[in-house]
Amino acid sequence: MGRAPLSLCRKVQGRALGSSGMARALLPLLLVIVLIIETQCKNDTEALKHIVHNKFITGRIIVKREDRCQNGEYSSGVQCCKKCNRGFVKNISCPTDINKHCVPCKNGKEYIHHENDLEECMRCSSCDSILGLEVAKNCTPEQNTECTCAKNYFCNSSVPCGHCNPCTICESGVIEKQCTSTSDTVCGMKETGLQWWATALMIMVVLLPIAGAIFWYKRKWKNRTRKENLNEVVLKAVASYENVPLIHRDIDLSSHVAEIVEEMTLQQVKTFVRNHKVPEPIIDQTIRDYLNDTSEQKIKLFQVWYQRHGMKGAYVNLIRSLREFKMCAAADKIEEKLKAAVSSCQEGGQSHGDDTEQSKTCTEESRKILLSVDSADLSKTCSSSFEET
Structure with missing residues (x-):
């Protein structure tokens, strides 16, 4: 019984001595590995220091080289190049003589407004x-x-x-x-001598009795007066057109432009086209394009209006507008010229026959056109013509 524990203790001691022996054998190997790692780290550190040093030296060299370039020059990395003056750009990669190596921008088409090292000029802007x-x-x-x-x-x-x-x-x-x-x-506002309410009160006090009397009179004779005035206006208008050839509503005015504007002043033509929404810049540009030729200015302005309006209803619009703008004399002369032109055309057609039937048709159509116009418009047109006369 006493020998068994003793043999067991000896076995345990033998195993412990074996383990310590293995540790002693591995220790040199560990020392070698640590030495190798330390050496590699040292080499990497030295290489990094060398790279940083080289970059620092290169940076100092570049700074010194740039410091050598004078005002009006720039560095290309190897040498200093001249900058071109305003209005010029370089024609080689590194100019050294601006008189030889800088070329001018195209006048009126290109520009450059500062010293530069560019190869192309900038394009000029346009004013629309x-x-x-x-x-x-x-x-x-x-x-x-x-x-x-x-x-x-x-x-x-x-x-x-x-x-x-x-x-x-x-x-x-x-x-x-x-x-x-x-x-x-x-x-601003129109100035009046009295306040608006005072003016209105005076008008009411003074004119109220008169207005009442006029209203009563007009109400009594309303139907009779309207019928007489309408008949008189229509009869006068039909009479004035009785012996005149038919002027179509959609007559082509393009071949009569010169005859039309001959009866109008330049100011009248400008007033006419301006009131028919022709843009002001187009009017000004047309005047500048034919600065010393008043006749051509009038023709071109009228053509601008006619192109925008179109043939349909252009004749009626022309005559009616001239009367509204108090240009009745011009409207009458233009009307006479165009009627004469159409009459001449119709006479040419009458040589082939049907002259009686065509004359009858013209008269009937003239009456229809006149009677189809609103009575208020006729009254306004006639009154305008009377005032101008």
């Missing part, structure tokens, strides 16, 4: 008349085009404006401040 713009300064090799608002247009922006707005037209007729290229029209 449709947007209400016109040229303030033409483009040069050293400066871009400068635009401003055209006449009767404004833009209140502090930066160069790309679109101008039409100036306000004062309905009261009182202008406190004229429209400029940077500010709109400032309208």
Whole structure:
């Protein structure tokens, strides 16, 4: 019994001595591995230091090289190159003589407004008349085009404006401040000697009895007066057209433009086209295009209106508008010319026969046209003609 524990203790001691022996054998191997790792880390550190040092040296060299370039030059990495002056760009990669190696921009088409090392000029801007713009300064090799608002247009922006707005037209007729290229029209109110309520009171007190008497009289004789006036106007109008050939509502005016504008002044033509919504920039551009030829200005302005309006109803609109604008003398002369032209055309057609039937048709159609016009319009037209005469 006493020997068994003793043998067991000896076995345990033998195993412990074996384990310590293995540890002693592995220790040198561990030391070698640690030494290798330490050496590799040291080499990497030295390589990193060398890279940083090289970059620092290279940076100092580049800075010194850039410091050598003078004002008006730039570094290409190897040498200093000359910058081209305003209005010029380089024609080689590194100019050394601006007189030889810089070429000018195309006048009126390209520009460059600063010292540069560019190879191409910038294109000049254009001023679009449709947007209400016109040229303030033409483009040069050293400066871009400068635009401003055209006449009767404004833009209140502090930066160069790309679109101008039409100036306000004062309905009261009182202008406190004229429209400029940077500010709109400032309208005022009509001044009266008395306050509006005092004026209205005076009118009521003075005119109320008179208005009552007139109203009573008009009510009594309303139907009779209306019938007499309408008959008189229609009879006069038909009489004036009785012996005149038919003027069609849709007559082609394109071949009669010169004859029409011959009876109108330039100001009358401008007033006519302006009241028919022809844009102001187009009117101004047409005047500038034919600056010393008044006849051509009138023809071109009238053609602009006719192209926008079209043939349908153009003749009636022309004559009626001239009378409304108090140009009755011009309207009468134009009417006579066009009737003569159509009459001449009809006479040419009568040589082939049917002259009696055509004359009858013209007269009947003239009556229909006159009678189809509203009586109020006829009265207004006739009264306008009478006032001008």
